Amino acid sequence: MKRRDFLKLTAAAFAAPYFFSRNVFASTRAHQKVLVLGFDGMDPHIVYQMARTGELPNIRKFLETGYLEKMNTTPPPQSPVAWGSFITGKDPGGYGIYDFIHRDPETYMPKFSQSDSIPASHFVKLGSWRIPLKGGKIILNRGGRAFWEYLEAADIDSTVFKVPSNYPPEESEARTLAGMGTPDLLGTYGTYYLFTSDEKEAQKDLPGARVYYAYFNDYGEMESEIEGPANPLKEEEEPLTIPFKVYLDRGSKAARIDIQGNEILLKEGELSPWVELNFEVIPDVQSIKAIVRFLLLDAKEKFRLYMSPLCVDPKDPALPISTPKSYAKELAEKLGLFHTLGLPADTKALSNLTFSVGDFIVQFMSILDESNKIYHYELERFLSLKKGMLFFYYSSLDQGQHMFWALGDPKHPYYHPEESKKYGNMVLELYRRFDKIVGYTMNKVPRDIPIMIISDHGFNPFRRRVNVNTWLLQEGYLKLNTSDYDGATIMEVADWDSSVAYSIGLNGLYLNLEGREANGIVKPSQKRALMEEIKAKLLALRDSDTGDRPISAVFISEDIFSRDYLYRAPDLIIGFNRSYRMDNSSAIGGLTAKTVYDNMDWWSGDHCIDPANVMATFMSNFKIIRKPSMWDVPATILKLFGIETPPDMKGKPLV
Numbered sequence: 001m002k003r004r005d006f007l008k009l010t011a012a013a014f015a016a017p018y019f020f021s022r023n024v025f026a027s028t029r030a031h032q033k034v035l036v037l038g039f040d041g042m043d044p045h046i047v048y049q050m051a052r053t054g055e056l057p058n059i060r061k062f063l064e065t066g067y068l069e070k071m072n073t074t075p076p077p078q079s080p081v082a083w084g085s086f087i088t089g090k091d092p093g094g095y096g097i098y099d100f101i102h103r104d105p106e107t108y109m110p111k112f113s114q115s116d117s118i119p120a121s122h123f124v125k126l127g128s129w130r131i132p133l134k135g136g137k138i139i140l141n142r143g144g145r146a147f148w149e150y151l152e153a154a155d156i157d158s159t160v161f162k163v164p165s166n167y168p169p170e171e172s173e174a175r176t177l178a179g180m181g182t183p184d185l186l187g188t189y190g191t192y193y194l195f196t197s198d199e200k201e202a203q204k205d206l207p208g209a210r211v212y213y214a215y216f217n218d219y220g221e222m223e224s225e226i227e228g229p230a231n232p233l234k235e236e237e238e239p240l241t242i243p244f245k246v247y248l249d250r251g252s253k254a255a256r257i258d259i260q261g262n263e264i265l266l267k268e269g270e271l272s273p274w275v276e277l278n279f280e281v282i283p284d285v286q287s288i289k290a291i292v293r294f295l296l297l298d299a300k301e302k303f304r305l306y307m308s309p310l311c312v313d314p315k316d317p318a319l320p321i322s323t324p325k326s327y328a329k330e331l332a333e334k335l336g337l338f339h340t341l342g343l344p345a346d347t348k349a350l351s352n353l354t355f356s357v358g359d360f361i362v363q364f365m366s367i368l369d370e371s372n373k374i375y376h377y378e379l380e381r382f383l384s385l386k387k388g389m390l391f392f393y394y395s396s397l398d399q400g401q402h403m404f405w406a407l408g409d410p411k412h413p414y415y416h417p418e419e420s421k422k423y424g425n426m427v428l429e430l431y432r433r434f435d436k437i438v439g440y441t442m443n444k445v446p447r448d449i450p451i452m453i454i455s456d457h458g459f460n461p462f463r464r465r466v467n468v469n470t471w472l473l474q475e476g477y478l479k480l481n482t483s484d485y486d487g488a489t490i491m492e493v494a495d496w497d498s499s500v501a502y503s504i505g506l507n508g509l510y511l512n513l514e515g516r517e518a519n520g521i522v523k524p525s526q527k528r529a530l531m532e533e534i535k536a537k538l539l540a541l542r543d544s545d546t547g548d549r550p551i552s553a554v555f556i557s558e559d560i561f562s563r564d565y566l567y568r569a570p571d572l573i574i575g576f577n578r579s580y581r582m583d584n585s586s587a588i589g590g591l592t593a594k595t596v597y598d599n600m601d602w603w604s605g606d607h608c609i610d611p612a613n614v615m616a617t618f619m620s621n622f623k624i625i626r627k628p629s630m631w632d633v634p635a636t637i638l639k640l641f642g643i644e645t646p647p648d649m650k651g652k653p654l655v
């Protein structure tokens with residue numbers, strides 16, 4: 001398929017009947033094994049069109065005796081939300097995750113939705129040291145019972161690899177490894193390091209990065225240090241550090257990094273193997289272990305060295321990342337070290353222009369290769385079992401489409417003609433690589449083992465940003481204590497005593513409700529009318545530059561969700577139209593001068609929009625009886641093993 005056909009491909013719709021054969025087996029008996037592949041972000045329109053034209057030969061072969069269906073995703077179609085429905089068989093109201101970002105009603109501050117950290121509470125002071133008597137813990141915020149717990153009760157061996165919305169991993173006898181939501185050792189969701197000899201670059205304050213000036217002496221030597229997590233035993237919480245040294249050979253465009261007894265030789269553009277780091281809390285007694293990779297970005301006129309975020313060492317994890325605890329170590333010992341950060345592709349390094357597109361592809365493809373290596377291992381183990389379930393998750397298709405979309409989209413404001421000449425087919429190439437994963441699976445797995453290949457949502461272009469907080473301000477729903485608000489946040493400048501609504505999260509809008517928010521003024525009796533009024537105005541909003549409607553759906557949470565965790569939900573869920581999405585700053589309470597404006601970022605494809613515009617993918621090698629929804633998949637897995645659907649599951653079996 002040629003690059004000029006990319007826009008036609010991604011805008012296409014399809015409807016049954018398909019050209020694919022329906023010569024499928026009916027799964028009416030109990031099975032001994034079930035395989036589920038989770039391809040985050042796989043778009044059913046792209047799959048259908050590329051398979052139809054023969055560009056995905058393995059998927060086409062799979063579908064000749066199988067099914068491809070558009071699957072209903074969740075409102076909103078965000079990964080932690082949709083995969084939460086997959087885990088529990090419930091809508092978001094049944095497990096309480098509605099967005100990547102929730103808010104604290106006491107402070108109006110944004111907070112991470114999937115987990116909470118509870119710090120240690122009791123200490124004994126010994127000089128400058130403080131010794132914790134009662135340790136802290138990390139709490140999983142996702143409610144509901146995971147479907148693999150029912151498999152456990154039936155003595156079915158289960159492996160769940162990196163499913164989102166499961167950090168920290170829920171206690172289980174199943175082999176589970178945490179995925180999206182797993183932080184680095186700084187407690188962030190991916191802070192990389194850049195060492196640069198460019199003085200201007202060294203002075204930049206880059207989001208999601210720590211930037212250091214690299215000074216070289218006349219012998220081409222640089223000495224620096226890596227600042228790690230704070231020492232948990234020191235009252236001042238001073239950072240733990242590791243010194244390292246770099247020897248630069250500009251003529252060969254190469255460098256040697258000496259760190260804790262390791263010597264790493266790198267050529268320009270080369271990614272290092274994993275390097276184990278040891279941050280000593282108490283010398284020779286207690287330490288925090290991390291793993292990192294280096295990428296030598298420039299080694300001639302300028303020196304630029306990238307270091308990945310401080311990943312949890314799976315051989316000796318400082319944070320809970322697997323059940324049992326030995327599972328992460330098992331994988332590392334058998335296959336080598338691997339990424340433990342929830343979203344390992346460093347999209348921020350590309351958005352910050354620390355990476356070129358080529359640099360990002362080097363790092364990105366290493367993650368896909370690593371995932372394939374682990375999948376091959378887990379698939380062999382699965383096939384050796386008498387009875388078992390394997391769920392294996394891939395993040396690469398999702399993260400790749402986020403960052404590569406503009407390369408194939410001449411209508412995107414961030415389209416780069418020069419990079420597009422070289423890399424314009426990257427999205428299509430990713431689908432071809434996932435086609436090979438399907439081919440590998442078909443060659444390995446006997447025909448009578450049920451296989452499901454699912455995504456959590458599809459994909460769309462992200463060309464225009466919408467700042468909902470700015471819109472609320474302009475419409476009079478949000479009041480400020482200043483007229484100078486561009487770049488400020490509502491936490492800094494909102495007048496809560498006269499504001500009736502605000503936005504936090506990628507799709508969420510909250511009322512400033514009396515008795516719920518700290519300074520709430522909207523009375524419960526006013527709530528319904530106000531929600532209906534705001535909904536109508538959002539649907540009527542026009543982009544002043546294009547005339548298009550940025551918003552195609554608005555959902556009132558209390559009308560569509562179960563009530564178990566409804567108290568966590570935004571009052572309104574905003575479904576953006578094709579090409580539009582929430583502005584990043586608005587998602588964390590920020591305000592901008594304009595309400596709608598161009599997205600000038602490599603993060604150029606997205607899915608946090610109207611779920612009708614980004615349907616998920618469902619493929620199976622067995623007959624299904626109706627159109628699927630995300631919450632139907634766990635009920636289907638249980639039914640394939642002969643287990644009845646739990647009464648509190650919203651989802652129903654597809655067989």
